[in-house]
Amino acid sequence: MFPILQIGSIAIQVPGLILLAGLWVGLTLSERLAGETKRQPMRPGEVSNLALLIRLAAALGARLGYVLRFPSAFELNPWNVLSLNPGLLDPWMGLTAVIVAATVLAERKALPARILVDVFTPMLAVLSAAWFLSSLASGNGYGLPTALPWAVDLFGAGRHPTQIYDTLAAVLILVTLWWQRGSFRLGEGRLFFVFLAFTSASRVFLEAFHAAGAVLPGGWRANQILAWLVFALSLWVLQKPRKTQGT
Amino acid sequence: MHCAIVGLQLISDVRGGGAIRNGKNTRAGLIILVMFGLTERHFNLLAMGMLLLGGIWIAASRLAPSDLAQAQAAPQTGFLAPQFTLETLSGENITLADLRGHPILINLWASWCLPCRAEMPAIQRVYDRYRDQGFTVLAVNMTLQDSRKAAEDFVNEFGFTFPILLDVDGQVASLYRLRALPSSYFVDAYGYIQEVVIGGPMDEALLASRVEQFLEASQ
Numbered sequence: 001m002f003p004i005l006q007i008g009s010i011a012i013q014v015p016g017l018i019l020l021a022g023l024w025v026g027l028t029l030s031e032r033l034a035g036e037t038k039r040q041p042m043r044p045g046e047v048s049n050l051a052l053l054i055r056l057a058a059a060l061g062a063r064l065g066y067v068l069r070f071p072s073a074f075e076l077n078p079w080n081v082l083s084l085n086p087g088l089l090d091p092w093m094g095l096t097a098v099i100v101a102a103t104v105l106a107e108r109k110a111l112p113a114r115i116l117v118d119v120f121t122p123m124l125a126v127l128s129a130a131w132f133l134s135s136l137a138s139g140n141g142y143g144l145p146t147a148l149p150w151a152v153d154l155f156g157a158g159r160h161p162t163q164i165y166d167t168l169a170a171v172l173i174l175v176t177l178w179w180q181r182g183s184f185r186l187g188e189g190r191l192f193f194v195f196l197a198f199t200s201a202s203r204v205f206l207e208a209f210h211a212a213g214a215v216l217p218g219g220w221r222a223n224q225i226l227a228w229l230v231f232a233l234s235l236w237v238l239q240k241p242r243k244t245q246g247t
Numbered sequence: 248m249h250c251a252i253v254g255l256q257l258i259s260d261v262r263g264g265g266a267i268r269n270g271k272n273t274r275a276g277l278i279i280l281v282m283f284g285l286t287e288r289h290f291n292l293l294a295m296g297m298l299l300l301g302g303i304w305i306a307a308s309r310l311a312p313s314d315l316a317q318a319q320a321a322p323q324t325g326f327l328a329p330q331f332t333l334e335t336l337s338g339e340n341i342t343l344a345d346l347r348g349h350p351i352l353i354n355l356w357a358s359w360c361l362p363c364r365a366e367m368p369a370i371q372r373v374y375d376r377y378r379d380q381g382f383t384v385l386a387v388n389m390t391l392q393d394s395r396k397a398a399e400d401f402v403n404e405f406g407f408t409f410p411i412l413l414d415v416d417g418q419v420a421s422l423y424r425l426r427a428l429p430s431s432y433f434v435d436a437y438g439y440i441q442e443v444v445i446g447g448p449m450d451e452a453l454l455a456s457r458v459e460q461f462l463e464a465s466q
Contacts (some may be wrong), residue, residue, distance in 0.1 A: 003445050004427040025432055066456070073455035076372050080452035087444070087453045105389040139323055155321035204301045208308030212325050219309035228301050239287070 002137045015134035016086070022130025026123030027051055033120050033181060042111065043117050048114070050109075051123070053100050065090030114189030121192045125177055128199060129170035136163035137236020144211045160209040169202040190238065197234035203227035271461065303324035322423040324443055328353065328434045329422040333387065333412040336399060341385065341410055344438070349381045350461035352454070353432040355419065357389045358397040360428040366448035367405060373454040374409045381436075381465070382458050391417040434455050436465035 005012040023109045027048060043051075066088050067074055067081055074080055080088065106116050136143040143160030145151075150156030177195055184191040206225045207213065214222035300347055318328040328351075332342040343351075354370060356363035365384070374384045388398040390413045402411050423430065426445060433442040441461060444453075 006427065031296050070452070070456035070459060073452045073459060076376065076451040076455055077369075080450045083450045083452065084455055085450050088450065088456070129323045142323070146289055155326060156319045201297070201301070204304060208304065215310055219311060220305070221310065222306070226306070228298070230306060231301060232298055235298070239294060 003139065014137040018130050018134040018137060019127070022127050022133075023123070026126030029122035029178065030120055033122055033186070036181075042115065046109075047119055050105055051120070053105060054098055055103030057097045058094045059089070061100075062089035062091065062094030065093020065096075068093075084105065091237040114192075117189055117192035118184070118186050121195045122174070122178060122181075124192075125170070125174040125195055129167060129174055132163055132166035132170050136167060140212070141166065142211055143209050144158045146209075148166070148168075159211070162206065162209050162211075165206050165209060166202075169206060171204060173202065193234045193237045197238060198229060200227040200231035200234060204231060215229075253434035288429075304430055322432065322440065322443065324440055326440055327438050328432060328440050331419050331422060333414060333419065336395075336402060336413065341412060343385070343434075346383060346385075347438050348436050348465075349383050350436055350458060350465055351434040352382075352384045352458070353423075353424055353434060354384065354386045355389060355414075355423065355428060355430045356386060357393040357428050358401040359393065363429040365399065366429060367407065369449060369454060371405070371407050371409065371450045372451055373458060376455065377458050377462065378409075379460050382462060386410065387412045387414050387419050389417075389420055389425070391420065392460040417445045433461060435461050 005014050005017070005227070019215055021210050030051070031045075031047045033155050034047050063081065069090055081105075088099075102116055103113060106113050132141070139154070141163050143162035143165075145157040146160050147158065150161065152161045173195065176198070177191065181191070184194075204224055204227045207227065210221075210223075216222055216225070300431060320329040322329060330343050334340055343353075346382055352370065354363075354366075356367070359366070370384055370386070374382065386407070386409055386441075388411060390398065395413060395415075398411065398413070412419075419425075423432070429447040429449075431444040431447070431449060432440050433444075435441050442457060
C-alpha cells in the first residue's frame with residue numbers, strides 16, 4: 001500500500017496519479033493504433049479530440065448523476081456541484097454519458113461505433129491495468145485470507161495478493177492484444193470484444209479470491225455474475241459475424 | 248516447462264495462422280480460437296464449455312458466512328474500526344465502542360495542516376445538520392505531532408461543537424496507520440468502516456451525501 005506520496009508539504013494521491021499516467025499511455029497507444037492502420041478510419045489527432053469530448057461527457061454525466069441522487073447534499077454549498085472531488089461522481093451515470101456521447105459523436109463524424117470501440121480498446125486495456133495498480137496503491141480490492149506461500153500480510157492476516165493477480169492479468173491481456181493487433185481488421189469491433197471477453201473471463205476467475213465486493217444472498221458475488229454475463233455477451237458477438245460471413 | 252512448450256506452440260500457431268483459419272487445428276488455445284477462429288461449431292462448443300466452467304467456478308467460489316464477516320479490526324473499508332479511548336479537550340473520556348449504533352466520522356487532524364483547517368468548518372456544518380438524526384463526529388487531534396494549546400486555539404477560533412479528542416501518545420495514529428493528514432474514516436452504525444478518505448479538504452456535499460447514505464443504511 002502506498003496511497004500518498006509526500007513531497008515536502010504536498011501530499012500526492014498515488015492512485016490518482018497512476019490512473020492519470022494510464023490515461024496518457026492508453027491514449028498514446030490508441031493514437032498509434034489509429035495511425036498504423038492502412039485505411040486510417042480515424043486520424044491520430046481525431047482520437048485525442050474524441051477522447052477529450054468523451055471524458056468531458058463522462059465527468060458531466062457522472063456529476064449530474066450524483067447531484068440527482070443526493071440533491072439535498074448540495075444544499076449546504078451549491079458550488080460543490082463544480083468541485084474537483086472524484087468522490088462526487090456517479091459511475092453508472094458516467095458510463096451512460098460515455099455511451100451516449102460516443103454514439104452522438106460517431107454519428108456526427110459518420111464513424112461506425114465499431115471503429116470507435118476498436119480504436120479506444122488499447123486505452124481501455126491500459127486503464128484497466130492502471131485501475132488494478134491503483135488498487136494496489138490504495139489497499140482496496142484486498143484478498144481473502146490464505147495460507148499459500150505467496151500470501152501478503154495485510155490487515156491482520158496473510159491474504160491473496162489480489163491486486164497483483166488483477167494487475168498481472170490486465171497487463172497480460174494488454175500485451176497480448178497489442179502484440180496481436182495486426183491480426184485484427186480495425187473497425188470490425190472484434191478487437192474490443194476480444195478485450196471484453198478476456199477481461200470478463202479473468203474477472204470471473206479472479207474475483208473468487210477477493211474479500212471485498214458486493215455479495216448477493218447465498219454468498220454469490222455480484223461482480224462474478226456480471227462478468228459472466230459480459231463474457232457470454234462478448235462470445236455471442238464474436239461468434240455473430242462468423243455466421244453472416246459464412247466462414 | 249510443459250506450459251512453456253505449449254506457449255511456444257501457440258505462438259508458432261499464431262504466426263503460421265493458416266491452419267487455424269481453415270479450422271483444422273484444434274490444439275490451439277482460447278486466444279487463437281477467439282482471435283483467428285476455429286470453425287463455427289468448434290467455437291460454439293468452446294464458448295459453451297467456457298461459460299459452463301465459469302458458472303461452476305462462480306458456484307464453487309461462493310462466499311461462506313464466515314468469509315463475509317471481517318471480524319478483525321483494521322483501518323480499511325469493510326473492517327471493524329479499531330477501538331480507542333481518548334480524552335477530549337473538555338476533559339471527558341470517549342470510547343469509540345460506546346457510540347455503536349451511530350454513524351460516525353473519525354477525522355484525524357492537526358492545527359498546522361492546511362487541508363485539515365480548510366475542511367473543519369464543512370464538517371461542522373454537516374454535523375449541525377445531521378446530529379439530530381444520530382450522526383456524530385470524532386475529531387482526533389494528532390497531539391503528538393501538534394500541541395494541545397494550538398488545537399484549543401483553533402477550535403475556539405471557529406467554535407467547533409463536536410468532540411475534539413487528543414491523541415497524546417500516538418495511539419490512534421498507530422492503530423489507524425496514519426500516512427497523511429487529514430485522514431477520515433466513515434464508520435457505520437455497526438462499527439464497520441465504509442469509506443476511507445486520505446487527504447483533503449472534503450467538500451460539504453461529499454460529507455453530507457456519505458452521511459445520508461449511512462443514516463439510510465442504519466435505519
